[in-house]
Amino acid sequence: xxxxxxxxxxxxxxxxxxxxxxxxxxxxxxxxxxxxxxxxxxxxxxxxxxxxxxxxxxxxxxxxxxxxxxxxxxxxxxxxxxxxxxxxxxxxxxxxxxxxxxxxxxxxxxxxxxxxxxxxxxxxxxxxxxxxxxxxxxxxxxxxx
Amino acid sequence: xxxxxxxxxxxxxxxxxxxxxxxxxxxxxxxxxxxxxxxxxxxxxxxxxxxxxxxxxxxxxxxxxxxxxxxxxxxxxxxxxxxxxxxxxxxxxxxxxxxxxxxxxxxxxxxxxxxxxxx
Numbered sequence: 241x242x243x244x245x246x247x248x249x250x251x252x253x254x255x256x257x258x259x260x261x262x263x264x265x266x267x268x269x270x271x272x273x274x275x276x277x278x279x280x281x282x283x284x285x286x287x288x289x290x291x292x293x294x295x296x297x298x299x300x301x302x303x304x305x306x307x308x309x310x311x312x313x314x315x316x317x318x319x320x321x322x323x324x325x326x327x328x329x330x331x332x333x334x335x336x337x338x339x340x341x342x343x344x345x346x347x348x349x350x351x352x353x354x355x356x357x358x359x360x361x362x363x364x365x366x367x368x369x370x371x372x373x374x375x376x377x378x379x380x381x382x383x384x385x
Numbered sequence: 386x387x388x389x390x391x392x393x394x395x396x397x398x399x400x401x402x403x404x405x406x407x408x409x410x411x412x413x414x415x416x417x418x419x420x421x422x423x424x425x426x427x428x429x430x431x432x433x434x435x436x437x438x439x440x441x442x443x444x445x446x447x448x449x450x451x452x453x454x455x456x457x458x459x460x461x462x463x464x465x466x467x468x469x470x471x472x473x474x475x476x477x478x479x480x481x482x483x484x485x486x487x488x489x490x491x492x493x494x495x496x497x498x499x500x501x502x503x504x
Contacts, residue, residue: 246431247431248432250432266433267430267433268432269429269430365476365500367474
């Protein structure tokens with residue numbers, strides 16, 4: 241089943257009376273969810289190319305650790321948006337914050353992340369926009385409902 | 386406010402209110418202005434849909450019996466639109482001259498890019 245992007249929401253989680261409560265940060269024109277990448281270890285040996293029938297291909301093993309990468313948001317800047325201001329507040333704290341992408345079918349991808357960059361852009365004949373980058377800490381599982 | 390409403394308010398005094406959308410009535414006294422809005426690009430977001438902001442291509446055609454007058458009116462319209470504060474943004478892109486045989490008029494078309502907020 242395909243999942244359509246239009247109608248998806250980027251949300252920030254905060255504990256309210258010990259319940260994780262989600263606030264939508266509106267105005268997203270582009271959402272890049274976390275990627276997942278595993279590093280590799282080169283295990284090619286010096287003697288591999290030696291002998292009567294040498295193997296010319298390098299050998300690798302997967303590293304133990306997986307990185308969830310970055311999240312990027314292209315946002316229409318809204319000077320009256322308290323929700324967008326939350327991202328600016330998050331830039332000031334070092335501890336990862338709860339976020340999630342909530343799709344229209346109810347599925348979501350939740351993760352913890354640190355806001356690392358907020359880059360405003362103001363081009364000719366355009367409205368103010370900003371690109372927000374978040375570094376994901378830990379896993380970012382996609383949950384089907 | 387609609388871009389067309391703001392445009393009319395900004396330039397009507399230059400043309401003694403002879404400012405019309407799309408076409409002018411027959412035998413309208415010159416000079417007069419006709420404007421069109423050939424396209425409008427809507428600003429949408431993934432989460433909220435249409436934001437209420439539209440980027441409009443806005444073309445104004447000035448008709449005059451006199452060449453010097455049509456050039457002066459072109460400058461007056463550009464000055465009026467640059468000075469207006471009702472619309473959030475208005476930029477002049479280009480202008481182009483022609484002579485319209487059918488109405489024996491000097492015509493200058495001015496193209497604007499106008500941002501309109503309707504909601």
